[in-house]
Amino acid sequence: AAKEPSVSVLLDPNWAAGSLVEDVRRGLSQHPRTLPPKWLYDNRGSELFDEITRLPEYYPFNAEHAILTEHADEIVTASGATTLVELGSGTSEKTRLLLDAFVSSGQLTRFAPVDVSEQTLRDAADQIAHRYPGLEVAAVVGDFTLHLAHLPKGGRRMVAFLGGTIGNLYLEERRAFLGALADLLEPGDSLLLGTDLVKSADRLIAAYNDGAGVTDEFIRNSLVVLNRELGADFDPGAFSYIPFWDPHMERMDMRLRSEAPQRVTISGADMVLDLSVGEEIRVEISTKFRVSKIASELEQAGFGVTRVWTDPDNEFALTLATK
Numbered sequence: 001a002a003k004e005p006s007v008s009v010l011l012d013p014n015w016a017a018g019s020l021v022e023d024v025r026r027g028l029s030q031h032p033r034t035l036p037p038k039w040l041y042d043n044r045g046s047e048l049f050d051e052i053t054r055l056p057e058y059y060p061f062n063a064e065h066a067i068l069t070e071h072a073d074e075i076v077t078a079s080g081a082t083t084l085v086e087l088g089s090g091t092s093e094k095t096r097l098l099l100d101a102f103v104s105s106g107q108l109t110r111f112a113p114v115d116v117s118e119q120t121l122r123d124a125a126d127q128i129a130h131r132y133p134g135l136e137v138a139a140v141v142g143d144f145t146l147h148l149a150h151l152p153k154g155g156r157r158m159v160a161f162l163g164g165t166i167g168n169l170y171l172e173e174r175r176a177f178l179g180a181l182a183d184l185l186e187p188g189d190s191l192l193l194g195t196d197l198v199k200s201a202d203r204l205i206a207a208y209n210d211g212a213g214v215t216d217e218f219i220r221n222s223l224v225v226l227n228r229e230l231g232a233d234f235d236p237g238a239f240s241y242i243p244f245w246d247p248h249m250e251r252m253d254m255r256l257r258s259e260a261p262q263r264v265t266i267s268g269a270d271m272v273l274d275l276s277v278g279e280e281i282r283v284e285i286s287t288k289f290r291v292s293k294i295a296s297e298l299e300q301a302g303f304g305v306t307r308v309w310t311d312p313d314n315e316f317a318l319t320l321a322t323k
């Protein structure tokens with residue numbers, strides 16, 4: 001019979017009591033004003049992201065799925081892992097391709113998904129515990145940039161960080177994150193890193209500006225989160241969604257632009273914002289990579305690159321890096 005998953009909650013379920021307040025205070029006083037993307041993933045945001053992964057324009061999901069379908073067995077063998085940790089796991093949909101390969105190899109004993117979205121994580125953990133009886137499922141409700149020290153210890157671990165989520169981090173944040181991860185892994189442990197690759201601006205912009213408007217709603221939901229969690233009075237309809245490709249930084253930059261002069265009060269953060277017409281709030285960046293840049297960032301952090309897999313169209317890369 002399936003074992004019940006264990007769930008450790010490291011994030012305060014009352015977001016307003018935790019780092020949301022500091023993140024909002026710091027981010028919204030910068031220029032451009034910025035909101036950290038992890039707060040996009042309330043229940044609604046997680047649902048919307050799930051919808052994004054099924055959009056025809058959102059190629060990263062399909063490209064990474066194709067790599068995993070083709071190469072999961074090789075990845076599993078190359079890692080030699082007995083514990084799979086997944087950071088920013090969400091629904092863990094693609095991870096099942098890895099779990100299936102791990103099950104056929106017979107080597108996996110434990111799966112530890114980590115995500116900020118508690119309900120999404122609990123649902124995914126239940127489904128996986130059911131589907132893979134005998135697997136210990138140890139879920140962690142947490143932030144992968146803050147709670148790395150709580151990851152399960154022992155065995156040979158592979159940390160999967162899929163979907164291109166590392167592209168949400170700025171260079172300095174990536175350096176800190178990869179360095180901290182390398183420091184806590186033991187020799188033989190590995191990181192499986194999914195990164196979206198640089199490609200034509202048209203294809204990129206289409207992926208973040210879908211015809212059905214799902215991405216627009218996903219980005220706009222950040223204001224709904226602040227209204228609910230911090231008692232803010234943003235009028236989400238007074239903003240327009242502006243996604244653009246920054247060719248110099250090689251990243252997508254997703255912003256909300258104030259279409260009218262407005263005063264917004266964020267009582268839970270003790271802030272009053274006066275926004276002028278055209279003023280923008282950056283809600284998310286999504287950095288795109290070149291294979292050489294991924295390798296050098298990993299090596300700088302203390303990893304050795306074992307192998308890189310890409311899809312046939314070279315849209316996305318999975319890199320296995322070993323400590």
Ligand code: AVJ
Binds near residue numbers: 163208286
């Ligand atoms: C979950 C961060 C990988 O950057 O492509 C998708 C989030 N934002 N559409 C990405 C996202 C808008 C996604 N990541």
